[in-house]
Amino acid sequence: EQPRDTRPALLNSATGSALAPLLRFRHFLRHAYAVELDWHKLQPLALVLPETHALVDSDLTAFRQFIEDCLSQLE
Secondary structure, three states, rough: OOOOOOOOOOOHHHHHHHHHHHHHHHHHHHHHOOOOOHHHHHHHHHHHHHHHHHHHHHHHHHHHHHOOOOOOOHH
16 A cells, blocks of 8 residues: 555544544533533533643644645645
8 A cells, every 4th residue: 555645633532532532522512401510520621621721732733734735735
């Protein structure tokens, strides 16, 4: 199989996996009308926020670098 010259994924699979529980919670919260939040259930989500943010930031930085490299090749 020959290598393809395509753009990388915006977010890698590890970042997607880390975001999944946060996105599920967001979906739940957007569709819940009158719900009382339980800190014991929210705490695990809150604890992973800094690490997940770092993963997203790293992926976005790498993607931006890819775009900048592509643009510099056009000059």
